Amino acid sequence: MLNSSMKAETRFSDELPSLLAFCLVSLIFFYILKSIKKRSPVPPLPPGPTAYPIVGSLPEMLWKKPAFRWIHNVMKQLNTEIACIKLGRVHVITVTSPELSIEFLRKHDGVFASRPDVSSARLTSDGYLTPAMSFSGDQWKKMRRVMVSEVLTNDVFGRLHSKRCDEADHLVRFVYNQCMNPHISGVMNVRDATQHYCGNVIRKMVFSERFYGSGMEDGGPGIEEREHVDGLFTILSCLYGFAIADYVPWLEVFDLDGNKKMIMNAIKNVRKYQDQEIEKRVEMWKLGLKTDENDILGILMNLKNAQNEPFLSIREIKALILEMMLAVVDNPSNAVEWTMAEMINQPHILAKACEELDRVVGKNRLVQESDLSELNYVKACLKESFRLHPVTPFNLPHVPSKNIVVGGYFIPKGSHVMLSRPGLGRNPRIWDEPLRFKPERHIVDEVSNVLFVDHNLRILSFSIGRRGCPALELGSTTTTMLLARLIQGFSWKQPLDTNNIDLVESKHSLALAEPLIARAAPRLESQIYLQLLQK
Structure with missing residues (x-):
């Protein structure tokens, strides 16, 4: 018996390692199966072109310029409303779907609240000092708070009303002078008028000055104002402009596409006028000669922290004013020029507005x-x-702070997410006759007020969310006042040698390929214009 028991114990001892190994393997296998069941498959990236190793689709981007037209063609060929295009090591996500746009900018707004680090934005914002281009963080919060709580308040908007009125009057006076000029008989460059009106408005609101120099005798911009506005539009054309260094940062030093040199020269031309005005005001205030807040520069310089010290540095003020200039000049002038061109080609629309x-x-x-x-x-x-x-x-790129799934697609951390303005506004799934200019589509009934912001993002006029444009009222007022004064004060027709305005987009932008040239004639009683000439 004893011998038999000892044999059994020996057998058990011999089998114990095998049993333990079996149990361990079974346990591991169980957990692997469990984790496989729990783990959902990784969603795919949005559809996009096949990318080369390391460089991605950069060769195609450079070969098929302008990049934005190539990207839209890629999306059309793939029949997709969201695409992922690999440029260097960056995933560029482009969107033409209103529903997906809302997911990015409303549902996941906090995740997509930052901006990418690109040389054009870094240079323009002087090292990310400004609210529109800075990363999500303390500096952005500080500057955003200044804009929302100090500069763009209803009180400040009301206080600056007379300055905007002065420029609306000056616009009518300038166009009237063109009508009375026997050498041109009212044939004028509408783009010139709209862009410089916007420049005049923001200069007057910031500096209390229309011109940096003396201007022209007929009220038009002088050399200084032309260089200033041209510089602003050059900066805007370069900003987030698909430069090579945006996606391969170590190439920035070589500036292969000239983007960096172009924007640096434009910033220099713009800031030599603005910074001079700011420094002049600083010296006046140091001498106690001016301490009021009758313009935006005065407001910014008077801001104090808890220790009664200046809340903003002079460097921050200079950078912020440059960003404000950029924000005001482009959208209103572009919208009014296109609207005038469409109206002249469709006189019944112009007549209805009048x-x-x-x-x-x-x-x-x-x-x-x-x-x-x-x-x-x-x-x-x-x-x-x-x-x-x-x-x-x-729109300006949004950068996710973490990996996230949107619309069933994987969006990697650090991607550049961009909503397509023409893709949304011309989306045939959303809009009936999307390429036809038809204002009536926006009038719901006789009571509802037409608003420029579309919270459903079928149009991207002013963005929404944490990075939405805080200057909505200023932008809307500037745009509407500009068009209203032009078409109330004057009748507009094509030049005598043309039958229609050629509504062709520029190859390199969404502006008219050629500036709008149109013939203006006074529409109101002569005393209204004469009163303006006497001011």
């Missing part, structure tokens, strides 16, 4: 800001331009 102005305002006075809320058809015409003829191909 009829609304005559009914709301009359012909005995000029339209004022207080009238704008009642000009629904005029605003519908502008909204249609924001839809059909947006100012830029994409």
